[in-house]
Amino acid sequence: GYVSQGAMAIQSREFKMLLPFALVAAGLLFLGSRGYLRWEGPAFLFGAACSALAGFIGMRVATQSNSRTTTAAMKGLNEALQVSFAGGSVMGLSVMGLALIGSTVVFLLCIFAFGSDAFSIESISLPILSGFALGASCIALFSRVGGGIFTKAADVGADLVGKIEAGIPEDDPRNPATIADNVGDNVGDVAGMGADLYESFIGSLVGAMILGMAVSGLADETRILLALLPMFLAGVGILASMLGMKFVKVKPGSSPQRALNFGSFVAGGLMAILAFPICIITLKGQDLGGHFTASGLGICTAIGLAVGTAIGLITEYFTGTNRRPVEAIVKACETGPATTLITGMGIGMVSTCLPVLAMCICVLVCYFVAGLYGVAIATIGMQLTLAIQLAVDAFGPIADNAGGLAEMAEFPPEVRKVTDQLDAVGNTTAAIGKGFAVGSAALTAVILFSAFKEAAGINHIEITNPKVLVGMLMGGMIPYLFSSMLMMAVGRAAFTMIEEVRRQFRTIPGLLQDKAEPDYARCVDISTTAALKEMLMPGMLAVFTPIAVGFLGGIEMLLGTLVGITTSGVALAIFMSNAGGAWDNAKKMIEARTSNGKGSDAHKAAVVGDTVGDPFKDTAGPSLNILIKLVCIMSVVIAPMLRAYWGN
Amino acid sequence: GYVSQGAMAIQSREFKMLLPFALVAAGLLFLGSRGYLRWEGPAFLFGAACSALAGFIGMRVATQSNSRTTTAAMKGLNEALQVSFAGGSVMGLSVMGLALIGSTVVFLLCIFAFGSDAFSIESISLPILSGFALGASCIALFSRVGGGIFTKAADVGADLVGKIEAGIPEDDPRNPATIADNVGDNVGDVAGMGADLYESFIGSLVGAMILGMAVSGLADETRILLALLPMFLAGVGILASMLGMKFVKVKPGSSPQRALNFGSFVAGGLMAILAFPICIITLKGQDLGGHFTASGLGICTAIGLAVGTAIGLITEYFTGTNRRPVEAIVKACETGPATTLITGMGIGMVSTCLPVLAMCICVLVCYFVAGLYGVAIATIGMQLTLAIQLAVDAFGPIADNAGGLAEMAEFPPEVRKVTDQLDAVGNTTAAIGKGFAVGSAALTAVILFSAFKEAAGINHIEITNPKVLVGMLMGGMIPYLFSSMLMMAVGRAAFTMIEEVRRQFRTIPGLLQDKAEPDYARCVDISTTAALKEMLMPGMLAVFTPIAVGFLGGIEMLLGTLVGITTSGVALAIFMSNAGGAWDNAKKMIEARTSNGKGSDAHKAAVVGDTVGDPFKDTAGPSLNILIKLVCIMSVVIAPMLRAYWGN
Secondary structure: OHHHHHHHHHHHHHHHHHHHHHHHHHHHHHHHOOHHHHHHHHHHHHHHHHHHHHHHHHHHHHHHHHHHHHHHHOOOHHHHHHHHHHHHHHHHHHHHHHHHHHHHHHHHHHHHHHHHHHHOOOOOHHHHHHHHHHHHHHHHHHHHHHHHHHHHHHHHHHHHHHHHHHOOOOOOOOOOOHHHHHHHHHHHHHHHHHHHHHHHHHHHHHHHHHHHHHOOOOOHHHHHHHHHHHHHHHHHHHHHHHHHHHOOOOOOOOOHHHHHHHHHHHHHHHHHHHHHHHHHHHOOOOOOOOOOOHHHHHHHHHHHHHHHHHHHHHHHHHHOOOOHHHHHHHHHHOOOHHHHHHHHHHHHHHOOHHHHHHHHHHHHHHHHHHHHHHHHHHHHHHOOOHHHHHHHHHHHHHHHHHHHHHHHOOOOHHHHHHHHHHHHHHHHHHHHHHHHHHHHHHHHHHHHHHHHHHHHOOOOOEOOOHHHHHHHHHHHHHHHHHHHHHHHHHHHHHHHHHHHHHHHHHHOOOOOOOOOOOOHHHHHHHHHHHHHHHOHHHHHHHHHHHHHHHHHHOHHHHHHHHHHHHHHHHHHHHHHHHHHHHHHHHHHHHHHOOOOOOOOHHHHHHHHHHHHHHHHHHHHHHHHHHHHHHHHHHHHHHHHHHHHHHOO | OHHHHHHHHHHHHHHHHHHHHHHHHHHHHHHHOOHHHHHHHHHHHHHHHHHHHHHHHHHHHHHHHHHHHHHHHOOOHHHHHHHHHHHHHHHHHHHHHHHHHHHHHHHHHHHHHHHHHHHOOOOOHHHHHHHHHHHHHHHHHHHHHHHHHHHHHHHHHHHHHHHHHHOOOOOOOOOOOHHHHHHHHHHHHHHHHHHHHHHHHHHHHHHHHHHHHHOOOOOHHHHHHHHHHHHHHHHHHHHHHHHHHHOOOOOOOOOHHHHHHHHHHHHHHHHHHHHHHHHHHHOOOOOOOOOOOHHHHHHHHHHHHHHHHHHHHHHHHHHOOOOHHHHHHHHHHOOOHHHHHHHHHHHHHHOOHHHHHHHHHHHHHHHHHHHHHHHHHHHHHHOOOHHHHHHHHHHHHHHHHHHHHHHHOOOOHHHHHHHHHHHHHHHHHHHHHHHHHHHHHHHHHHHHHHHHHHHHOOOOOEOOOHHHHHHHHHHHHHHHHHHHHHHHHHHHHHHHHHHHHHHHHHHOOOOOOOOOOOOHHHHHHHHHHHHHHHOHHHHHHHHHHHHHHHHHHOHHHHHHHHHHHHHHHHHHHHHHHHHHHHHHHHHHHHHHOOOOOOOOHHHHHHHHHHHHHHHHHHHHHHHHHHHHHHHHHHHHHHHHHHHHHHOO
16 A cells, blocks of 8 residues: 555656646747647657556556565465566556557647648658657656666665664565665656656657658658558557467466566567568558568568567576576675676676677668668567567566565565565566667667758768767767766665664664554655656756757767767666676575575675666666667757758 | 886786787788888887887886885985886886887888878878887787786785785785785886877877878978977977976975976976967968968867866866765765765766866867867877876876885885875876876877778768668777776686685795795786786787778778777776776775774775776776777778778
8 A cells, every 4th residue: 555655656746747847848849840840749748648657557557466466476476477467468568559559649640630741751740750759758768767766765775774784674664665665666667667668669669650751762652651560560569469478377397487488489479470471461562662672671570579589688698597697796796895896897898799789780681671761670670579578577576566565564484485586587577678678779779860860951971070079979978977867866865765764763762673663654755855856967968968969069969979879878778787687686696595695795795786786777777778769859859940040 | 126027027928928919910911911001010010119118118117216216205205206206207208209209210211211102192101100000009908908907916816815804904025916916006007008108199199190191282391291290299298298397396295296286287388388389380381271270280289288187187076085076985985885886986977077078179179270180289289298197197106116115125104104195196196197098099089080081092971871870889889898808807817816815825834924925926927827818808809890890891880880989988988997096095085084994894895996996997997098099090000901802
């Protein structure tokens, strides 16, 4: 009860705070534009509303599933998995459905309102669709950043004082920050991630639609079909995901990880096969002007699916328990926190290599097969099984929360054991989900660069142009500035939380003896206030960078900045997410072993690594994905204004 | 004795190992090229030899100055400063002199051998000068990387076992790794840095000469003068530095930092004033074709000096003791190692912002004032006072070593106090030097992009070309891969060192009771072997990346990779150097305070931060500068071959 109330409270406060911001932004878009561009404003609001709704549904489902999971965990592992996974599934399906319905509605309204103008060369629907995507991105950024700060402030605060200073177990009801911690899991990991992946999907859908309409020399009808193809693929993707979900069942003696993987592979394999007929049927009888063939687009879809899976498997290797990288960290824990950190960072850094190479191969091959539109289709392909991905992702925090509830409600220890098993799987699936998110962010950015250039009306931008280079240097620095803001925000918020928990332990008589109840609400309130206050600066950095660079430095410099942010941000995001995931699982491995486990010096070193990794993997890393996409979509949206301002 | 012998031994082993490599590389350049391009081979060897000589001189001077500094420290602070600074000065002057003489010799030989062909549009001297710069870069990279691994393996090993496990003070003669640690200071911090800054200076000199000769539509004589202008400026820069060195004197009651800053400011201010007459006199009566004016070039020189100083001051702010950032880390140390690390990384990340902006402003303004050649002149300007910068830099490790010697020779504690005071100043000057190095690396890279494009014979490279974008994504990842190799190498080498020190403590009877002598030579040998073995992989990565990308992916992809490495590498290098410097000084601040100082929990947290920061600031961070320049120069050198291969 406390948790779902708290989660709803923070989310409604967040949306209340963002509402005037969204209205002002939409108003500016409406007033600052002329003619049909004015529709960007309403589209922005609609996108923002859909994004908020996606987060809201996910959270509502998650907060209700967790207590049911706790109850189901009393019956057994498969029962608990079913309940928690069903919660995740509802979220995954609704997020993907909302994205699909939202963008279809916007696109059809454009065609309805403007007739054939909607997809002429000076395409009307382009800026309007971008406005819709921008609305989704802005809400997603604030949800992710706010949620990330909220959850880690509570988590770090609860752990440092509760576990280390007072020596009480995790999620003990005597710890005042424990409710805030559980609320945080829902706000940050469920709602934040839902909004994130929703935004990612919208971004690639809109990017692919824009590029489909921009293929030169084709008939209007063909271009509409190219714009609709991503939606058809996504529609079938939802069905494939639903089928895959049916296969998620743990047989006795088998691991939940295997069940989840099996479901994902079924959905992915099905999509890879179905992609060809979908592409061929959709484009049957159309003259594609020699740009690409329908089956070439099918190949791109399959490549996207394969590369996404590859990135997921690579991520699983670098962050999974009982794999060499995490075992290296476990070994380094023996020589103290310093070697733990050096090794973890080394592993996080080296783990950037293969995912980036996989993305590069994907771009090169798909470009070769079907041009820029092929790259866009591969980006869609990577996210076709998003519904089941998200279900797999969201089930982790639900299981984590269920464990927390079991601890707080003082259920028998077997229950906690079941939820712990699910939680450990959730760590790896979360890391895989982040791999997907960063992969799709990079590809989406690549296709949005061209969309931006087109919208800004510039044909050639020379890479050695000093303005472009300056933009890139600046862009390379921005992910660091953004991450540092988030890390410092978590540090500050955790510090306030630590003070409050210490104060309650000191001043509430009988609290540690379980005779008095702690003031949970104060801790939730501290996290909420901190999240709302601290998310403003990084949010503003993301929103205003394109505007400032575009109007002060020019279109070339802005494109350079976008490329710089992507180049440096993708590597930094993978580094942070994987280092954090690896530290977390190294700690889990040490806790699971019988000798030299919990309480040993090695465990203490691992806890330090995990605590440093928390803001890495749950706040800064995933927020970078949204940063990358947001600055790109923002630039596409302001491109017509920049064009008018600089007089191209 | 031990230290200087050890240092010489490792350096000669390093050079012996690199000699066949250099001969093979020169042979390949000679055999793989046709016509005048064959001269790249000898030029490469000459550059490599000069670079090795620069490191060698620096080390010889440093290892002799440190014992003299120890003796001088018995007389007082100013005397110790004078001796250690004199050692640094010899090194600074010889490095800068060697760079100047080397490139002048190559340039004059080109003119002598080829007459006016040397500076025709298809400029002969361009590839030959690049070959010379490449030789310098390769040796510098291996010195920096090898030195960095050597010194940190010894340092981490000596500290973790000696200070923490056995509880004996730093630099205690009973610690077997102590000689290796002191040798490391010389190999890594003096010779490595000398080769680094030498290479940086050569890179910008050659870049500026190439761009001077490439200015279109000018008379041959004018273009030669433009190529020589950087050398005239550098020559006067040496004189200005010498004058500045005279002003380095500590008055009683004043701080050594102030004395060093005063000397640097005198040299810088003098140069800023002298730049104008030098430019005007050199280019008097020449027709500059409206590209720029002589006084415009003077302005660029002054801007370069100013921006370099600004980056230095910003670095000093973020890493200096008693400044807000380091104080924030000190405060975070109270709540343990996790918050220490989060705060330090946050500060390192935020510290990338202003230096990058300063570089951006420098590029934009100088390009506006005098085109690309203006940017090149600003890069030279930034390094005109290199001799005194390097003297200031090198004096730190000399003082550090002197302190080590004092401890080992069991001198009175006042001596150690004097050297400690100098050492703390040295930490900040080292961070400032790294700021300069990364600034000049970024600017050098910017001018080499154009030189590469010209040499490869491509006029226009579109930024949204997928090959370019793929190159950039890949390039953005390479600094992480490179850094992870270095961090892991330090981790592995330190691990072997820890085992050896533990073994000696265990097996040599009476060692801890000061009755037996440890086996210093084994520890030096372990560090040497590790450094030589571990420097190969990252070195090869740097050398072969341009070759592999250029021949497999094409010229566009290679340029993208160069830009990506620079974009992501500059930010990563600043982040690592500054985070490491800040942690080091936070530890120093805690050690200096009277209560809650050495041995407290806060101190232990600070030691963890410092140990993590060691490979950040002394191995990975500074090596990234060389990586950036090396891949650029390498690409310029192979550009004619790529041109022939791809048939442009």
